[in-house]
Protein backbone atom coordinates (compact mmCIF):
# COMPACT_ATOMS: atom_id res chain seq x y z
CA UNK A 1 0.00 0.00 0.00
CA UNK A 2 2.86 2.43 0.72
CA UNK A 3 4.02 2.15 -2.87
CA UNK A 4 0.49 2.88 -4.06
CA UNK A 5 0.22 5.92 -1.80
CA UNK A 6 3.61 7.33 -2.70
CA UNK A 7 3.44 6.90 -6.44
CA UNK A 8 0.22 8.98 -6.80
CA UNK A 9 -1.34 6.70 -9.38
CA UNK A 10 -4.45 8.84 -9.91
CA UNK A 11 -2.40 11.97 -10.61
CA UNK A 12 -0.17 9.92 -12.91
CA UNK A 13 -3.13 8.53 -14.83
CA UNK A 14 -4.98 11.84 -15.17
CA UNK A 15 -1.81 13.60 -16.35
CA UNK A 16 -0.92 10.72 -18.66
CA UNK A 17 -4.29 10.59 -20.38
CA UNK A 18 -4.16 14.30 -21.12
CA UNK A 19 -0.55 14.17 -22.38
CA UNK A 20 -1.40 11.30 -24.71
CA UNK A 21 -4.49 13.10 -25.94
CA UNK A 22 -2.47 16.25 -26.68
CA UNK A 23 0.32 14.30 -28.38
CA UNK A 24 -2.17 12.46 -30.59
CA UNK A 25 -4.34 15.51 -31.38
CA UNK A 26 -2.35 16.63 -34.46
CA UNK A 27 -2.02 13.05 -35.78
CA UNK A 28 -5.57 11.70 -35.33
CA UNK A 29 -6.56 11.72 -38.99
CA UNK A 30 -3.13 10.90 -40.50
CA UNK A 31 -1.53 7.61 -41.50
CA UNK A 32 1.98 6.74 -40.31
CA UNK A 33 3.94 8.01 -43.36
CA UNK A 34 2.16 11.37 -43.10
CA UNK A 35 2.84 11.55 -39.34
CA UNK A 36 6.55 10.83 -39.85
CA UNK A 37 6.67 13.52 -42.53
CA UNK A 38 4.96 15.99 -40.19
CA UNK A 39 6.60 15.11 -36.85
CA UNK A 40 9.92 13.43 -37.69
CA UNK A 41 11.05 10.11 -36.13
CA UNK A 42 8.27 8.84 -33.87
CA UNK A 43 10.55 8.17 -30.91
CA UNK A 44 11.35 11.90 -30.76
CA UNK A 45 7.79 13.25 -31.15
CA UNK A 46 7.46 16.50 -29.21
CA UNK A 47 4.47 17.61 -27.18
CA UNK A 48 2.75 20.36 -29.21
CA UNK A 49 2.93 23.94 -27.93
CA UNK A 50 0.48 24.92 -26.64
CA UNK A 51 -0.45 21.44 -25.44
CA UNK A 52 -4.15 21.45 -26.30
CA UNK A 53 -6.17 18.34 -25.47
CA UNK A 54 -9.33 17.06 -27.18
CA UNK A 55 -12.76 15.73 -26.22
CA UNK A 56 -11.12 12.68 -24.61
CA UNK A 57 -9.65 14.72 -21.76
CA UNK A 58 -12.61 17.08 -21.60
CA UNK A 59 -15.01 14.18 -21.13
CA UNK A 60 -12.72 12.42 -18.64
CA UNK A 61 -12.81 15.62 -16.58
CA UNK A 62 -16.59 15.85 -16.99
CA UNK A 63 -16.97 12.28 -15.72
CA UNK A 64 -14.50 12.92 -12.91
CA UNK A 65 -16.39 16.01 -11.76
CA UNK A 66 -19.69 14.16 -11.94
CA UNK A 67 -18.35 11.28 -9.86
CA UNK A 68 -16.85 13.70 -7.36
CA UNK A 69 -20.25 15.37 -6.92
CA UNK A 70 -21.98 12.01 -6.62
CA UNK A 71 -19.50 10.77 -4.00
CA UNK A 72 -19.96 13.95 -1.95
CA UNK A 73 -23.67 13.11 -1.69
CA UNK A 74 -23.13 9.61 -0.34
CA UNK A 75 -22.39 6.04 -1.44
CA UNK A 76 -22.65 5.66 -5.20
CA UNK A 77 -26.02 4.46 -6.44
CA UNK A 78 -27.40 4.57 -9.98
CA UNK A 79 -29.51 7.70 -9.52
CA UNK A 80 -26.80 9.41 -7.50
CA UNK A 81 -24.31 8.77 -10.33
CA UNK A 82 -26.59 9.49 -13.28
CA UNK A 83 -27.78 12.94 -12.22
CA UNK A 84 -24.43 14.77 -11.96
CA UNK A 85 -22.68 12.78 -14.70
CA UNK A 86 -25.52 13.44 -17.12
CA UNK A 87 -25.36 17.15 -16.23
CA UNK A 88 -21.61 17.23 -16.79
CA UNK A 89 -21.87 15.46 -20.15
CA UNK A 90 -24.54 17.93 -21.28
CA UNK A 91 -22.45 20.87 -20.00
CA UNK A 92 -19.53 19.57 -22.05
CA UNK A 93 -21.77 19.27 -25.11
CA UNK A 94 -22.93 22.89 -24.70
CA UNK A 95 -19.46 24.29 -23.93
CA UNK A 96 -17.78 26.56 -26.50
CA UNK A 97 -14.58 24.62 -25.74
CA UNK A 98 -16.20 21.51 -27.23
CA UNK A 99 -14.54 22.16 -30.60
CA UNK A 100 -11.89 19.41 -30.62
CA UNK A 101 -13.27 16.94 -33.17
CA UNK A 102 -15.87 15.42 -30.80
CA UNK A 103 -17.40 12.05 -31.65
CA UNK A 104 -20.81 11.98 -33.33
CA UNK A 105 -22.39 9.51 -30.91
CA UNK A 106 -21.56 11.75 -27.96
CA UNK A 107 -23.08 14.78 -29.68
CA UNK A 108 -26.27 12.94 -30.61
CA UNK A 109 -26.73 11.33 -27.19
CA UNK A 110 -25.90 14.50 -25.24
CA UNK A 111 -28.47 16.45 -27.21
CA UNK A 112 -31.05 13.82 -26.19
CA UNK A 113 -29.77 13.83 -22.58
CA UNK A 114 -30.25 17.60 -22.45
CA UNK A 115 -34.02 17.03 -22.36
CA UNK A 116 -34.56 16.40 -18.65
CA UNK A 117 -37.83 14.57 -19.10
CA UNK A 118 -36.18 11.86 -21.18
CA UNK A 119 -34.92 8.69 -19.46
CA UNK A 120 -31.23 8.19 -20.14
CA UNK A 121 -31.87 4.77 -21.69
CA UNK A 122 -33.86 6.55 -24.40
CA UNK A 123 -30.87 8.78 -25.20
CA UNK A 124 -28.37 5.92 -25.28
CA UNK A 125 -27.17 4.92 -28.75
CA UNK A 126 -27.40 1.12 -28.44
CA UNK A 127 -25.95 0.56 -31.91
CA UNK A 128 -22.78 2.53 -31.17
CA UNK A 129 -19.61 1.09 -29.71
CA UNK A 130 -17.36 4.03 -30.54
CA UNK A 131 -14.30 4.64 -28.41
CA UNK A 132 -15.99 7.68 -26.85
CA UNK A 133 -17.17 5.34 -24.09
CA UNK A 134 -13.71 3.98 -23.23
CA UNK A 135 -11.56 7.08 -23.69
CA UNK A 136 -13.18 8.90 -20.74
CA UNK A 137 -13.61 6.06 -18.21
CA UNK A 138 -10.27 6.37 -16.36
CA UNK A 139 -11.76 8.18 -13.31
CA UNK A 140 -13.85 5.09 -12.53
CA UNK A 141 -10.67 3.04 -12.23
CA UNK A 142 -9.14 5.64 -9.94
CA UNK A 143 -11.94 6.07 -7.40
CA UNK A 144 -10.89 4.76 -4.00
CA UNK A 145 -12.09 1.22 -3.46
CA UNK A 146 -12.86 -1.23 -0.73
CA UNK A 147 -10.59 -4.22 -1.26
CA UNK A 148 -12.29 -7.39 -0.13
CA UNK A 149 -15.77 -5.97 0.30
CA UNK A 150 -18.41 -8.43 -0.86
CA UNK A 151 -20.33 -7.43 -3.96
CA UNK A 152 -23.16 -5.06 -3.30
CA UNK A 153 -26.38 -5.14 -5.28
CA UNK A 154 -27.75 -8.47 -6.42
CA UNK A 155 -28.68 -9.20 -10.01
CA UNK A 156 -32.37 -8.99 -9.19
CA UNK A 157 -31.58 -5.37 -8.59
CA UNK A 158 -33.98 -4.02 -6.01
CA UNK A 159 -31.76 -3.49 -3.01
CA UNK A 160 -28.96 -0.92 -2.85
CA UNK A 161 -25.41 -1.23 -1.56
CA UNK A 162 -24.58 -1.04 2.10
CA UNK A 163 -23.56 2.46 3.16
CA UNK A 164 -19.80 2.64 2.76
CA UNK A 165 -17.42 5.38 1.62
CA UNK A 166 -15.52 3.39 -1.01
CA UNK A 167 -16.41 1.46 -4.11
CA UNK A 168 -16.77 -2.32 -4.32
CA UNK A 169 -15.52 -4.08 -7.43
CA UNK A 170 -19.07 -4.79 -8.49
CA UNK A 171 -20.08 -1.14 -8.10
CA UNK A 172 -16.97 -0.09 -10.04
CA UNK A 173 -18.02 -2.37 -12.86
CA UNK A 174 -21.56 -1.00 -12.78
CA UNK A 175 -20.41 2.63 -12.80
CA UNK A 176 -17.94 1.97 -15.64
CA UNK A 177 -20.72 0.49 -17.76
CA UNK A 178 -23.26 3.13 -16.79
CA UNK A 179 -21.02 6.08 -17.69
CA UNK A 180 -20.53 4.44 -21.10
CA UNK A 181 -24.21 3.67 -21.60
CA UNK A 182 -25.28 7.29 -21.15
CA UNK A 183 -24.05 7.81 -24.71
CA UNK A 184 -22.87 4.44 -26.14
CA UNK A 185 -25.32 1.63 -25.31
CA UNK A 186 -23.74 -1.12 -27.39
CA UNK A 187 -22.72 -4.01 -25.11
CA UNK A 188 -19.16 -3.94 -26.42
CA UNK A 189 -18.84 -0.30 -25.37
CA UNK A 190 -20.02 -1.33 -21.88
CA UNK A 191 -17.69 -4.32 -21.56
CA UNK A 192 -14.65 -2.52 -23.01
CA UNK A 193 -15.18 0.45 -20.67
CA UNK A 194 -15.43 -1.93 -17.73
CA UNK A 195 -12.16 -3.55 -18.80
CA UNK A 196 -10.38 -0.21 -19.22
CA UNK A 197 -11.42 0.87 -15.71
CA UNK A 198 -10.35 -2.51 -14.31
CA UNK A 199 -6.99 -2.27 -16.10
CA UNK A 200 -6.36 1.11 -14.50
CA UNK A 201 -7.43 -0.18 -11.10
CA UNK A 202 -5.08 -3.18 -11.39
CA UNK A 203 -2.11 -1.13 -12.58
CA UNK A 204 -2.62 1.53 -9.92
CA UNK A 205 -2.48 -1.20 -7.31
CA UNK A 206 0.71 -2.75 -8.61
CA UNK A 207 -0.36 -5.62 -10.89
CA UNK A 208 2.77 -6.40 -12.94
CA UNK A 209 2.31 -5.75 -16.68
CA UNK A 210 3.30 -9.35 -17.36
CA UNK A 211 0.20 -10.59 -15.49
CA UNK A 212 -2.20 -8.05 -16.91
CA UNK A 213 -3.64 -9.97 -19.87
CA UNK A 214 -4.25 -13.06 -17.75
CA UNK A 215 -6.04 -10.96 -15.12
CA UNK A 216 -8.15 -9.19 -17.73
CA UNK A 217 -9.17 -12.40 -19.41
CA UNK A 218 -10.19 -13.88 -16.06
CA UNK A 219 -12.20 -10.74 -15.27
CA UNK A 220 -13.94 -10.85 -18.66
CA UNK A 221 -14.88 -14.51 -18.23
CA UNK A 222 -16.15 -13.91 -14.72
CA UNK A 223 -18.33 -10.98 -15.81
CA UNK A 224 -19.36 -12.35 -19.19
CA UNK A 225 -22.93 -13.27 -18.23
CA UNK A 226 -23.52 -10.53 -15.66
CA UNK A 227 -25.99 -7.87 -16.73
CA UNK A 228 -25.91 -5.03 -14.19
CA UNK A 229 -29.64 -4.51 -14.01
CA UNK A 230 -29.39 -2.31 -10.92
CA UNK A 231 -27.10 0.11 -12.77
CA UNK A 232 -28.39 -0.22 -16.35
CA UNK A 233 -32.10 -0.77 -15.85
CA UNK A 234 -33.85 -1.91 -19.03
CA UNK A 235 -31.17 -0.69 -21.45
CA UNK A 236 -30.91 -4.14 -23.05
CA UNK A 237 -34.53 -3.89 -24.24
CA UNK A 238 -33.53 -1.13 -26.66
CA UNK A 239 -31.30 -3.60 -28.54
CA UNK A 240 -32.42 -6.68 -30.51
CA UNK A 241 -31.39 -9.41 -28.06
CA UNK A 242 -33.80 -11.87 -26.47
CA UNK A 243 -32.62 -11.16 -22.95
CA UNK A 244 -30.16 -9.16 -20.83
CA UNK A 245 -27.61 -11.97 -20.59
CA UNK A 246 -27.52 -12.50 -24.35
CA UNK A 247 -27.10 -8.73 -24.73
CA UNK A 248 -24.10 -8.34 -22.44
CA UNK A 249 -22.39 -11.56 -23.55
CA UNK A 250 -22.11 -10.11 -27.07
CA UNK A 251 -19.96 -7.33 -25.64
CA UNK A 252 -17.69 -9.47 -23.48
CA UNK A 253 -17.13 -11.94 -26.32
CA UNK A 254 -15.87 -9.18 -28.62
CA UNK A 255 -13.53 -8.04 -25.85
CA UNK A 256 -12.21 -11.55 -25.23
CA UNK A 257 -11.43 -11.79 -28.96
CA UNK A 258 -9.34 -8.62 -28.98
CA UNK A 259 -7.48 -9.68 -25.83
CA UNK A 260 -6.39 -12.75 -27.83
CA UNK A 261 -5.14 -10.45 -30.56
CA UNK A 262 -3.07 -8.45 -28.06
CA UNK A 263 -1.53 -11.64 -26.74
CA UNK A 264 -0.72 -12.84 -30.27
CA UNK A 265 0.92 -9.50 -31.11
CA UNK A 266 3.10 -9.68 -27.98
CA UNK A 267 4.37 -13.14 -28.89
CA UNK A 268 6.40 -11.57 -31.70
CA UNK A 269 6.53 -7.89 -30.75
CA UNK A 270 7.57 -5.40 -33.40
CA UNK A 271 7.98 -1.97 -31.83
CA UNK A 272 8.59 -0.33 -35.21
CA UNK A 273 5.32 -1.57 -36.76
CA UNK A 274 2.10 0.40 -36.45
CA UNK A 275 0.30 -1.33 -33.52
CA UNK A 276 -3.01 -0.77 -35.33
CA UNK A 277 -2.02 -3.44 -37.84
CA UNK A 278 -2.16 -6.05 -35.06
CA UNK A 279 -5.13 -4.96 -32.97
CA UNK A 280 -7.12 -2.42 -34.94
CA UNK A 281 -7.34 1.33 -35.37
CA UNK A 282 -9.24 2.02 -32.17
CA UNK A 283 -12.25 3.90 -33.54
CA UNK A 284 -14.39 1.28 -31.77
CA UNK A 285 -14.29 0.56 -28.06
CA UNK A 286 -12.74 -2.91 -27.98
CA UNK A 287 -9.99 -1.94 -30.42
CA UNK A 288 -9.16 1.19 -28.42
CA UNK A 289 -8.71 -1.04 -25.38
CA UNK A 290 -6.62 -3.57 -27.31
CA UNK A 291 -4.32 -1.21 -29.18
CA UNK A 292 -3.71 1.02 -26.16
CA UNK A 293 -2.93 -2.09 -24.10
CA UNK A 294 -0.51 -3.21 -26.79
CA UNK A 295 1.27 0.18 -26.82
CA UNK A 296 1.58 0.11 -23.03
CA UNK A 297 2.72 -3.52 -22.89
CA UNK A 298 5.35 -2.98 -25.63
CA UNK A 299 7.01 -0.36 -23.39
CA UNK A 300 5.75 -0.81 -19.82
CA UNK A 301 8.71 0.99 -18.25
CA UNK A 302 9.07 3.70 -20.92
CA UNK A 303 5.95 5.86 -20.65
CA UNK A 304 6.97 8.45 -23.25
CA UNK A 305 7.89 5.79 -25.81
CA UNK A 306 4.53 4.08 -25.22
CA UNK A 307 2.74 7.41 -25.64
CA UNK A 308 4.63 8.27 -28.83
CA UNK A 309 4.00 4.80 -30.30
CA UNK A 310 0.26 5.25 -29.67
CA UNK A 311 0.26 8.76 -31.16
CA UNK A 312 2.13 7.59 -34.26
CA UNK A 313 -0.54 5.24 -35.60
CA UNK A 314 -2.92 5.18 -38.52
CA UNK A 315 -5.89 4.96 -36.17
CA UNK A 316 -7.59 7.17 -33.59
CA UNK A 317 -4.26 8.49 -32.32
CA UNK A 318 -5.53 10.84 -29.62
CA UNK A 319 -7.81 8.26 -28.01
CA UNK A 320 -5.18 5.51 -28.28
CA UNK A 321 -2.50 7.70 -26.71
CA UNK A 322 -4.98 8.96 -24.11
CA UNK A 323 -5.66 5.41 -22.88
CA UNK A 324 -1.99 4.43 -23.14
CA UNK A 325 -1.12 7.44 -20.98
CA UNK A 326 -3.74 6.49 -18.40
CA UNK A 327 -2.32 2.95 -18.19
CA UNK A 328 1.31 4.08 -17.93
CA UNK A 329 0.51 6.80 -15.40
CA UNK A 330 -1.55 4.46 -13.22
CA UNK A 331 1.25 1.91 -13.24
CA UNK A 332 4.27 4.19 -12.81
CA UNK A 333 2.73 7.13 -10.97
CA UNK A 334 2.85 10.90 -11.31
CA UNK A 335 6.65 11.06 -11.32
CA UNK A 336 6.93 9.23 -14.64
CA UNK A 337 5.99 12.29 -16.71
CA UNK A 338 8.70 14.88 -17.42
CA UNK A 339 7.84 18.14 -15.69
CA UNK A 340 8.35 20.20 -18.86
CA UNK A 341 5.50 18.17 -20.40
CA UNK A 342 3.24 17.87 -17.36
CA UNK A 343 3.50 21.55 -16.45
CA UNK A 344 2.12 22.85 -19.72
CA UNK A 345 -0.75 20.48 -20.38
CA UNK A 346 -4.11 22.17 -20.87
CA UNK A 347 -6.53 21.85 -17.88
CA UNK A 348 -3.53 21.04 -15.66
CA UNK A 349 -5.08 22.53 -12.51
CA UNK A 350 -8.23 20.45 -12.80
CA UNK A 351 -6.37 17.25 -13.68
CA UNK A 352 -4.17 17.67 -10.60
CA UNK A 353 -7.12 18.50 -8.33
CA UNK A 354 -9.00 15.33 -9.24
CA UNK A 355 -5.82 13.25 -9.10
CA UNK A 356 -5.01 14.59 -5.62
CA UNK A 357 -8.55 13.85 -4.43
CA UNK A 358 -8.32 10.19 -5.46
CA UNK A 359 -4.68 9.78 -4.36
CA UNK A 360 -5.46 11.06 -0.85
Ligand SMILES: [Mg+2]
Pocket residue numbers: 054055056100101318319
Ligand atom coordinates in the same frame (compact mmCIF):
# COMPACT_ATOMS: atom_id res chain seq x y z
MG1 LIG B 1 -10.45 13.16 -29.33
